Amino acid sequence: MTPPVLLTLDAVGGVWRYAIxxxxxxxxxxxxxxxxxxxxxxxxxxxxxxxxxxxxxxGPQALEWMARGPGDxxxxxxxxxxxxxxxxxxxxxxxxxxxxxxLPSGRPVLAVSHSCLASWFEAVRGSGVPGDMAWAHELTAxxxxxxxxxxxxxxxxxxxxxxxxxxxxxxxxxxxxxxxxVPEVTRTETIVAAGRWWDEGKGxxxxxxxxxxVDWPVLMLGATAGPNGARLDVQVADHRGALPHDAAARLxxxxxxxxxxxxxxxxxxxxxxxxxxxxxxVLSDIPTFRELWDDSALFFPPGDADALxxxxxxxxxxxxxxxxxxxxxxxxxxxxxxxxxxxxMADIHDRVAAAAALTAAE
Numbered sequence: 134m135t136p137p138v139l140l141t142l143d144a145v146g147g148v149w150r151y152a153i154x155x156x157x158x159x160x161x162x163x164x165x166x167x168x169x170x171x172x173x174x175x176x177x178x179x180x181x182x183x184x185x186x187x188x189x190x191x192g193p194q195a196l197e198w199m200a201r202g203p204g205d206x207x208x209x210x211x212x213x214x215x216x217x218x219x220x221x222x223x224x225x226x227x228x229x230x231x232x233x234x235x236l237p238s239g240r241p242v243l244a245v246s247h248s249c250l251a252s253w254f255e256a257v258r259g260s261g262v263p264g265d266m267a268w269a270h271e272l273t274a275x276x277x278x279x280x281x282x283x284x285x286x287x288x289x290x291x292x293x294x295x296x297x298x299x300x301x302x303x304x305x306x307x308x309x310x311x312x313x314x315v316p317e318v319t320r321t322e323t324i325v326a327a328g329r330w331w332d333e334g335k336g337x338x339x340x341x342x343x344x345x346x347v348d349w350p351v352l353m354l355g356a357t358a359g360p361n362g363a364r365l366d367v368q369v370a371d372h373r374g375a376l377p378h379d380a381a382a383r384l385x386x387x388x389x390x391x392x393x394x395x396x397x398x399x400x401x402x403x404x405x406x407x408x409x410x411x412x413x414x415v416l417s418d419i420p421t422f423r424e425l426w427d428d429s430a431l432f433f434p435p436g437d438a439d440a441l442x443x444x445x446x447x448x449x450x451x452x453x454x455x456x457x458x459x460x461x462x463x464x465x466x467x468x469x470x471x472x473x474x475x476x477x478m479a480d481i482h483d484r485v486a487a488a489a490a491l492t493a494a495e
Contacts, residue, residue, distance in 0.1 A: 136223030137165040137187060138482055139216060141232055143196055144175035145360060146329075147402055148228045148247055150378075154312045156186045158475025164482075167220040169213055171232070172196035173360070190216045197231040198250070199360055203268045210235035224486050226478075230276035230283070231269065241489040243481060244280035248399050249273050252293040256397035256419070257334045274298050281485045284478070286400035289420035305481055308425070309400045310474040315410045316379075318387040324351045324445055325388035325412075327381060327403040328395070330367070331359035336394030336417060337367070342438035344370040347445045349389060354381050386410035389455065390448055393417060396435050401425070408466035413458035415444055425469075429461035 138159065142152035156166040166187040171194050175183070183189040192212045195205040209232050217225055217240065227233040230244040250262050250270050262270040277283055277294070282303035285291035291306050324344075330337035330353060337353065344351035356375040358364040373384070385391060391407035392415040399421060408414060414430035416422040422432065431448060433440040448455060 135164055136221050137167045139167050139169055139213070139220060139222035139225045141169050141171065141213070141226065141228045142183075143170060143172040143229070144179055145173050145196075145199075149175075149179065150402065151247065151309060152228060153182060153186065154310065154471055155475060155478060156183075157312055158310075158471045159479060160186060161472070162475055162479055164479060167216075167222060169216045171209065171229070172199060188220055190220075192216075197229060197269050197272060200269070203272070206231065206272065208235075210237065214240060224482055224489075226482070227276065227280070230280065231272035233276035233279045234272045235275075236279060239489075241485045242280045243282050243284065243485055244277055245284045245286075246277070246290060246294055246399070247286060248290075248397070249294075249297075251297040252290065252399070253334055253397050255293065255297065274300075277301055281488060282481055284481065287421045287424055289424050290399040292420070303484075305477075307474060307477045307481070308469050309402055309405070310469050310471040311402060311405050311409060312471040313378075313382060313406065316383045316386045318383050318410075320389055320412075321387045322349050322389045322449070323384075323387070324349050324390045324392055324449070325354065325384055325407070326351070326392045326394065327354040327385060328393070329359065330355050330357045330365045330372075331361075331363040333363070334395060334397035336396050336435065337365045339436050339438045339441060340392065340394045341365075341367050341370045343394075343442035343445065346438075346442035348449045349445075351392075351445075352384060352388075354384060382406060386412065388412045390415055390445060392441070392445065393422070394435070394441060395419065395422075398422065405466055405469055408462035411459040411463040413448065413455045414462050415441070415448065426462070426465060429465040430458065 140152045168189045170191045194209045200206050214237050224241040226243045228245050233242050233244050278300040284305045286309045288306050328335040351370040353370045353372045385407050391412040393404050416430045417435040418432040433444045
């Protein structure tokens with residue numbers, strides 16, 4: 134019997150949806166999974182969703198980006214190794230690379246960099262990681278170096294990893310995907326955006342500043358206060374808060390225009406969900422979005438509220454262009470399927486496991 138892959142996840146960010154969707158894709162290929170979580174505990178619905186796919190264990194350590202210092206994450210590697218032994222896992226996929234930093238040697242490990250402090254500070258602040266966060270950056274570097282292979286969700290994020298870290302082993306790009314059914318809704322004259330707006334890198338302040346200068350209402354979906362104390366005070370846009378996934382998906386699918394003002398985005402799953410529904414896209418001109426959506430979206434300079442307002446206004450007044458852009462986005466979105474993602478990740482799992490077995494036999 135094929136041993137399960139142990140997938141790490143958390144209950145407060147996009148990694149939850151990534152891990153659950155990937156688990157479904159792997160199981161469709163006949164590959165069992167199990168889960169190991171860190172940080173705030175999942176709610177009953179999340180726990181049931183995960184346990185329908187495989188066993189779920191929850192560790193005592195904090196998430197690195199929510200921790201007060203290295204003591205809050207100490208022992209994560211030993212705990213993961215214990216879970217892997219107990220569940221019979223043949224490979225550990227760490228969806229936060231720092232979790233691999235102190236994993237015992239001899240165990241196959243894949244690290245997936247959904248984001249990282251160093252690339253966030255480079256893109257958002259134009260600086261290196263501040264001294265008081267250096268420990269977290271060092272843990273990420275150690276985890277990436279420990280991993281037998283590293284995956285990034287876009288070539289742009291892979292390029293950032295190459296710039297910012299040394300000693301990377303076997304770096305791959307596997308685009309993210311969405312497995313959700315596209316809601317059947319009527320398109321409305323609304324501009325919709327979704328994100329963790331407390332994160333400065335999501336560009337929420339730019340969108341809020343532009344909101345009062347466009348013809349259509351601007352709906353901002355997502356939390357404005359983060360678990361790390363960061364917050365954004367929305368002044369103009371119609372802030373709908375952190376909605377249940379199904380409710381947010383319906384608003385995204387019904388958008389007359391979907392906008393992402395992010396300064397930093399290693400992939401951008403909400404953009405994909407909007408594109409799958411045929412919503413025309415207006416995106417900040419950052420490397421990730423150019424890579425994924427060039428020729429199927431409109432772009433504006435990151436952080437430029439005036440340019441964003443002008444782009445949104447012109448598109449709101451041009452139904453023919455909206456229709457063409459929506460069709461182009463839907464066509465492009467068909468590239469990013471769960472089946473393709475799962476096959477690519479399964480191939481990397483096999484490669485890592487085979488290399489580890491060969492090393493063990495020498």
